[in-house]
Amino acid sequence: MSQPPPQPPLLADEALMHAYAAGDVRAFEQLYDRHHLRVWRYLYRGVRDSATADELAQDVWFKVARHADQYTPHAAAPGRPRARFTTWLFTLAHHRMVDHLRIARPATSLDQPLAKTELTLADTLAAPSGFGPVRRIENRQQAQQLLAALDALSPEQRDTFLLQAEGGLSVADIAAATGVGTETAKSRLRYARAALRRTLEDMA
DSSP, rough: OOOOOOOOOOOOOOHHHHHHHOHHHHHHHHHHHHHHHHHHHHHHHHHHHHHHHHHHHHHHHHHHHHGGGOOOOOSSSOOOOOOOOOHHHHHHHHHHHHHHHHHHHOOOTOOOTTTSSSSOOHHHHSSSOOOGGGOOOOOOHHHHHHHHHHHSSSSHHHHHHHHHHTTTTOHHHHHHHHHHHHHHHHHHHHHHHHHHHHHHHHHH
């Protein structure tokens, strides 16, 4: 029996971004498919409103499309490693969310249904995600408790945690994206993780 032809290797995000800048529309579609849910979750957990998250995510992807030719390694100094596409993407998402929150921060109940999925915020947190400690959550009630703990963090601590959890950014990347020193970013992340860890321990 003949074997199916081997699939071509998946291109790295950075290669796809440069391919799109060179005119390959399918490269943008692949990037969007890979990352749009992570970007949306990051924005939604920051603004707590699904319609607003939709709007902000659309703005972010429009900016990615408009500025594809400006995507660079961000090599401010010779020999500095090239920034990952996800670092650039979530930096754009962070800045767009900050701009929005300067105007208004909607207060949304944990039990408000999401327009797209009919799930509540607690349901989405209990579902599989890159949220780190959430993988230990077993039911919706526990997810609500952890969400309350997340919401009790300062906006800066919550944003730092989400940039790492959803965006996979390093401490150095988070510091660059948010315009603070590395030690400040590290301190915010440490505090957020400690607070959420205490909540998880209380659930045990």
